[in-house]
Amino acid sequence: MWAFLGSDVLFFGTLIATHLVYRGQSVSGPTENILDIPITSISTFVLLMSSLAMVLALSGLQRGKMGEARFWLAATALLGSVFIGFQMYEFAEFANEGLTPRTNLFGSTFLIMTGFHGTHVAIGILWLWSLFFATFNGKIHQGNSLEVEIAGLYWHFVDIVWIVIFGVVYLVGAYGAEEHVEEAGHAAAAIFGIG
Amino acid sequence: MAANTGILRRPLAPVGIWAWMTTVDHKRIAVLYGVTAFFFFLLGGMEALVMRVQLASAESTLVSAATFNAMFTMHGTTMVFMVVMPAGAAFFNFLVPLMIGARDVAFPRLNAFSYWLFLFGALFMNFSFFMNAFPDIGWFGYAPLTSNEFTISNATDYWVLGLLVMGVGTTAAGFNFVVTILNMRAPGMTLMRMPVFVWMTLIVAFLIIFAFPPLTIALAFLTFDRFFDTNFFVDIGAGSDPLLWQHLFWIFGHPEVYILILPAMGIVSDVLPTFTRKPLFGYSMIVFAGVVIAFLGFGVWAHHMFTTGLGPWANAAFSATTMAIAVPTGVKIFNWLATLYGGSITFKTPMLFALGFISMFMLGGLSGIMHAVTAVDSQQQDTYFIVAHFHYVLFGGAIFGINSGIYYWFPKITGKMLSEPLGKVHFWLMLIGFNLTFMPMHILGVIGMPRRIYTYAEDMGFEFLNQIVSAGAFIIALSVIIFIINVVRSVRQGEPAGDNPWEAATLEWSISSPPHHYNFAVVPTVRSQYPLWDENANVVLPPALPAHDEPVMPDPSYWPIVVAFSITMVAGGLIIWQGHAIAGLTVIASMGLLGMRAIYGWVLEPMEDEAHVSVHH
Numbered sequence: 111m112w113a114f115l116g117s118d119v120l121f122f123g124t125l126i127a128t129h130l131v132y133r134g135q136s137v138s139g140p141t142e143n144i145l146d147i148p149i150t151s152i153s154t155f156v157l158l159m160s161s162l163a164m165v166l167a168l169s170g171l172q173r174g175k176m177g178e179a180r181f182w183l184a185a186t187a188l189l190g191s192v193f194i195g196f197q198m199y200e201f202a203e204f205a206n207e208g209l210t211p212r213t214n215l216f217g218s219t220f221l222i223m224t225g226f227h228g229t230h231v232a233i234g235i236l237w238l239w240s241l242f243f244a245t246f247n248g249k250i251h252q253g254n255s256l257e258v259e260i261a262g263l264y265w266h267f268v269d270i271v272w273i274v275i276f277g278v279v280y281l282v283g284a285y286g287a288e289e290h291v292e293e294a295g296h297a298a299a300a301i302f303g304i305g
Numbered sequence: 306m307a308a309n310t311g312i313l314r315r316p317l318a319p320v321g322i323w324a325w326m327t328t329v330d331h332k333r334i335a336v337l338y339g340v341t342a343f344f345f346f347l348l349g350g351m352e353a354l355v356m357r358v359q360l361a362s363a364e365s366t367l368v369s370a371a372t373f374n375a376m377f378t379m380h381g382t383t384m385v386f387m388v389v390m391p392a393g394a395a396f397f398n399f400l401v402p403l404m405i406g407a408r409d410v411a412f413p414r415l416n417a418f419s420y421w422l423f424l425f426g427a428l429f430m431n432f433s434f435f436m437n438a439f440p441d442i443g444w445f446g447y448a449p450l451t452s453n454e455f456t457i458s459n460a461t462d463y464w465v466l467g468l469l470v471m472g473v474g475t476t477a478a479g480f481n482f483v484v485t486i487l488n489m490r491a492p493g494m495t496l497m498r499m500p501v502f503v504w505m506t507l508i509v510a511f512l513i514i515f516a517f518p519p520l521t522i523a524l525a526f527l528t529f530d531r532f533f534d535t536n537f538f539v540d541i542g543a544g545s546d547p548l549l550w551q552h553l554f555w556i557f558g559h560p561e562v563y564i565l566i567l568p569a570m571g572i573v574s575d576v577l578p579t580f581t582r583k584p585l586f587g588y589s590m591i592v593f594a595g596v597v598i599a600f601l602g603f604g605v606w607a608h609h610m611f612t613t614g615l616g617p618w619a620n621a622a623f624s625a626t627t628m629a630i631a632v633p634t635g636v637k638i639f640n641w642l643a644t645l646y647g648g649s650i651t652f653k654t655p656m657l658f659a660l661g662f663i664s665m666f667m668l669g670g671l672s673g674i675m676h677a678v679t680a681v682d683s684q685q686q687d688t689y690f691i692v693a694h695f696h697y698v699l700f701g702g703a704i705f706g707i708n709s710g711i712y713y714w715f716p717k718i719t720g721k722m723l724s725e726p727l728g729k730v731h732f733w734l735m736l737i738g739f740n741l742t743f744m745p746m747h748i749l750g751v752i753g754m755p756r757r758i759y760t761y762a763e764d765m766g767f768e769f770l771n772q773i774v775s776a777g778a779f780i781i782a783l784s785v786i787i788f789i790i791n792v793v794r795s796v797r798q799g800e801p802a803g804d805n806p807w808e809a810a811t812l813e814w815s816i817s818s819p820p821h822h823y824n825f826a827v828v829p830t831v832r833s834q835y836p837l838w839d840e841n842a843n844v845v846l847p848p849a850l851p852a853h854d855e856p857v858m859p860d861p862s863y864w865p866i867v868v869a870f871s872i873t874m875v876a877g878g879l880i881i882w883q884g885h886a887i888a889g890l891t892v893i894a895s896m897g898l899l900g901m902r903a904i905y906g907w908v909l910e911p912m913e914d915e916a917h918v919s920v921h922h
Contacts, residue, residue, distance in 0.1 A: 113483045113514055117476065120518035124553065128526070128537070135544035211535045215544050218535040222526070240905075249909075 111260045115267045118230075122271050125226060126278060129219040133283075136214035140207055142283035146200070153196035154276050157231075160189035161269045164262045171245075174252040180245055183258075186265065187238040190231050197228050220279065227275060230268045237261050315910075316861055319822075327861035329413035330822055334420050335399035336718070341424055342391040348431070349383035350785065352376045354778060357742075361775035363763040373759035374441035375460075379431075381444030382464070385565065386471055387427045389703045393568035394423075396710055397482055397506045399718060403813035403820065404500045406491025406829045411484040413859045414907060415477055421869035422474025429873055430467025433460055440464035443757070445554055448538035448547035451527055459880055462531060466876040469524045472517050473872065479513030482506055491812075493831035497592070500811045500834075501585065504592045505571030508599045512560045512567075515603070520557035523550060532879060548613060555606035563602045565699060566666075567595060569706025570637060573659045576713050577641060579809040580656035581648025584835060587640040594633035594640075601630040611679045612686045620679045627677035634670055638663060653807070654728030658709030661736050665701025669694055672747070687757070690750025696743045708735070708788075715792075716806050720818040721799030727791040734784035741777025745770040810835035823856045857913050864907035871900035 134141075163185040170178030201221065204210075211221045241258055244250040250257055316323040328334060356376050359367045368376070398416065402409055410416050433439055438460040442450045451461045486507045490499070499507075526537035527550070536543040538550045578585045585591065607615060607623040615623075641663050650656070672694040676682045685691055708731075715723050750756075754767050761767045805814040812829060813820075815837055833839040874896040882889025 113480050113511075117480075117514040117518055120515055121522060124519045124522040124556075128522070128549065128553075131549065132545065138543075211529065211533060215536060218526075218529070218537055222529060222535070226525075240908075 111263050115263065118267065118271075122223075122227070122274075125219075125223040126275065129223050129279060132215045132219050136216045139213040139217065140204075140209045141214070141216040144204060144207055144209055145280050145284045146203070147280060147284050149196065149200065150276065150280055153193050153200075154272065156189050156196070157193045157269055157272055160186045160193070161266050163189060164265050168255065168258050168262050171250070171252060171255045171258050176245060176251075179258070180242060183238055183242045183245070187235050187242065190235045190238070190265075194228060194231055194235070197224065223279070224275065227268070227271060230271070234261070234265050234268055237264070313863060316863065324861060326866055327417075327863045329409075329417050329859050329861055329865075331398045331402050331410050331413065331416060332718075332820065332822070334416055335395045335397075337420055338391045338398060338423075339395035341420075341427070342388050342395060345383050345387035345391075345427060347785070349380050349388055350782065352380040352383065354782060356380065357775040357778040359759060360761075360771050362772075363765070363768045364760055366760075368759070370759045371441060374443075374757070375439035377757055378440050378443055378464075382430070382440070382468075383427075384699070385444060385561070386468065387423075389565045389699065389707070390475065391423055392707045393509065393565070394419075394478060396502070396568060396572065396707075396714070397478075397509075400714065400813060401482060401485060401503055401506055402489070403717075403816070403824060404503050404811055405486065405489060405494050406812050406825060406831060407485065407489040408824050408828075408856060409859065410481055411489055412481050413912075414862050414865050415481050417862070418865035418869055419474040419478040419481065421866045422477070422872065423471050425869055425873035426467045426470030426472075426474065429470060429876060430463050433463035436463075438463060445558065446527075446550075447554075448527075448550040451531070451550075452539040453531055453534075454539070459883070461527075462880050462883070465524050465527050465531065466879065469521065469528070470873050470876055472521050472524070474869070475513055476517045476521075479510045479517070482510035483514065486510070491825075491828050491831055497589065498831055498834045500571075501574035501588065501591055501595075502568070502571035505567040505574075505595055508595050509564050509567050512564050512599055512602065516557045516560035516564065519553050523553035523557070526550075526553075528879075532883070548610075551610050551613065552606070555609045556603070558609065559606045560599070560602045562698070563598055565703050566706075567598070569662060569666075569703045569710075570595065572706050572710040572713070573641065573662050574637075575811065576655050576659040576709050577644045578835070579713075579807050580651050580653060580659075581644055583644065583648045585640070586643035586646075587636075588834065591637050591640050594636040597633040598630060601626060601633070605630055608677060608682070611682045624677055624679050628674065631670065631674050631677070638667055638670075653712075654723070654725060654732060655709045655713035655807075657729065657732045658705050658712060661732065662702060662705040662709060665697055665705055665736075665739065669697025669699075669701055672697065685750060687755055688750035689746040689754045689756055692756050693743050693746035693750060696746070700739060700743070705735075708732075713807070714813075715795070716802030717813055717818045717820070719796060719799075720802050721795045722802050722806060723795045723799065724791050727787055727794070731784050731787045731791060734780055734787065738777045738780030738782075738784055742774050742781060743777075745773050745777075749774075805837065810838040812836060821855075823858050826856075859912045862907065862910060864903050864910060867903040868900055868907065871896040871903060875900070 163182045167179050167182030167186060170176075170182055204217075204221070209217045209221075211218050238261060241250055241261055316327050318324055325333060325337065328337075353376075355368060356373065359365050359373060398410070401407075430440070436459065438458040440446075440460045440463060442456065442461055442464065446461070446464060449455055451465070486499070486503060496504075526535070529535040530537050530539055536545045538545060538547050574585055574591055604626045605623060607619055608627045611620055611623070672690070676685060676691070676694065712723055712728055715721075749767060749770050752766065754761065754765075761771075802818045804817055806818075807814070812831070815829065816825060829836070875893050878889050878892030878896060880889070881892055
């Protein structure tokens with residue numbers, strides 16, 4: 111699992127790097143000013159709380175408290191679903207304001223990057239519900255809590271990726287360090303001959 | 306426990322087509338990989354011969370420019386992704402568990418899944434031939450050639466989706482071998498006692514899991530560009546830049562070179578000690594050199610892009626890292642030479658191919674150092690000199706190394722020896738044909754013949770050398786025919802190999818040829834790097850157990866092939882979707898559901914079937 115996560119770092123690293131390199135190069139349509147920081151802060155908080163629930167689920171299972179484990183597994187999955195709900199709302203809002211993957215480079219890189227992240231979250235939710243139901247027929251029990259621990263690793267990883275995206279793409283994008291980031295981006299772009 | 310998670314009965318018979326389609330035995334999967342790779346080797350070879358016949362005379366009209374483009378594209382793509390990589394996978398699969406004293410890989414069903422994704426992805430891409438849409442964008446598919454504007458047909462769609470499908474399988478195999486090597490070693494098999502081949506497999510597996518994600522993303526971007534009209538690589542008016550593709554592709558592409566060559570280095574490092582009768586010189590140096598090559602391999606990608614105007618700083622930096630990577634490579638070559646020095650050398654066929662590897666690969670490495678100099682590279686970019694260079698590395702290197710491995714381990718895989726005389730004819734014909742084919746390409750490149758042109762004028766002075774090159778290509782083809790005869794003859798009437806025909810030192814030679822499906826009756830305890838030389842094989846390994854005490858092995862499963870099939874068909878649905886939206890969506894949805902169902906079937910299915918377990922307990 112650690113090997114998979116290491117590999118996934120490169121996966122998201124490439125997505126975020128592409129977004130940054132193309133930052134500020136969109137020639138038309140809405141870009142970073144479209145981002146809604148307050149709303150996204152709430153959804154980020156929800157996702158962070160889901161990680162807490164995940165920890166509690168594993169802890170409950172390891173102590174043999176099946177009720178606790180089930181409750182927190184379901185809570186993790188539900189909080190994840192709320193996050194996905196926020197994301198769907200966000201994408202719909204953007205579409206209303208005229209931003210789709212076809213609109214401009216910001217649309218392409220931003221929506222596909224966050225779309226891939228949302229897909230990861232969705233897979234995690236399916237996984238968590240599968241584990242939840244597996245606790246009822248005895249396939250998941252105290253003795254094989256490793257199964258839940260691995261799902262937890264994945265969940266926390268997806269969470270961490272979101273923190274990076276929220277920080278680098280949303281906060282920096284909306285508020286600034288504008289000139290510094292732009293400078294760094296241009297320097298990087300110049301070194302590699304892009305732009 | 307519900308043993309059966311699907312509608313179909315779990316096929317438990319050990320023989321027949323169902324047994325092969327549902328096998329999870331690493332040795333059978335290795336054979337599948339090997340046979341498939343050889344089939345694509347013949348296909349890619351024929352594509353090369355078409356090009357060579359076309360170029361044998363000036364202003365030839367045998368094939369059109371468009372056909373020629375398709376030939377070099379599919380020749381390159383086939384040889385890299387469908388021949389050398391799966392040939393490496395065949396060796397990993399067969400040898401790694403045997404060499405580390407394990408009964409199988411860590412995830413046997415994931416292993417089968419990787420193979421079927423590779424096969425289906427490769428067939429998917431080649432299916433384009435029957436749809437009259439053969440990819441013609443070069444094996445590195447530079448933007449903007451891949452855009453909707455320049456590829457009107459589905460050709461590029463088959464290429465990009467085929468690579469995506471194969472890439473998923475390869476990445477899964479990478480995880481599998483990292484976990485296998487780190488967690489499945491027999492007692493006493495410390496990391497520094499592992500055969501070099503296992504070390505190189507571990508490094509390649511890490512390279513795969515770090516190099517394939519950037520490729521996957523690049524291909525995903527391209528898929529969005531082609532199917533959903535995004536602008537990642539295409540529309541410069543919208544601010545995008547086609548160079549981004551080159552960066553992403555080569556961040557994958559250069560580590561890929563080491564993914565192709567390190568297995569061959571591992572094979573040679575295990576063949577040399579056997580035929581010189583002495584331990585490998587500088588074992589730890591060779592291992593660490595491999596690790597250093599892997600690290601540096603991620604920092605040299607822009608040397609494929611010196612002429613794209615990156616500017617002096619990037620060029621200088623990548624020039625320096627490229628020269629630096631020659632150092633660990635040189636370390637390996639000197640260690641191999643030192644292994645030969647003072648050894649009692651016997652020139653059996655595996656040894657000949659290993660020596661061929663060292664000498665030919667070194668020539669390719671030397672011309673590689675020439676390209677590291679930006680000024681020189683600017684002259685050689687896109688000429689036949691480059692074609693000569695990478696064929697010395699990938700044919701003279703990888704293919705010679707793989708042949709060495711085939712001759713060395715064929716007796717273990719089949720229990721029969723290959724013919725030595727035929728093997729020697731194969732080697733010498735291949736060596737001569739290879740040099741006739743690729744040596745003159747250096748000169749052609751220097752006198753100015755660009756790569757990828759489908760013809761040239763008579764007065765350009767290219768014709769004579771091209772005729773030699775084409776003649777050489779047919780000598781290589783002849784040597785391959787002799788190899789086929791050798792294999793067929795050996796399978797039919799080859800002499801029995803015995804457990805250890807080469808008197809080699811590593812664990813795989815301590816068991817029967819071919820091995821039992823459970824490999825080791827008793828898991829061996831390892832006390833040194835060369836267990837069969839340092840102590841009697843019987844000490845390492847007690848004699849085989851009676852049948853009723855056989856270890857329980859994972860049973861076959863049909864879920865991996867079903868998941869692989871549904872993933873490939875989702876890609877197919879995407880292509881159908883372009884012409885017929887409803888039909889395409891139907892295929893995507895139904896195959897997606899089938900895939901989901903199959904993943905649950907896979908996860909809930911116990912490793913050993915109920916019926917099978919009860920026989921043993």
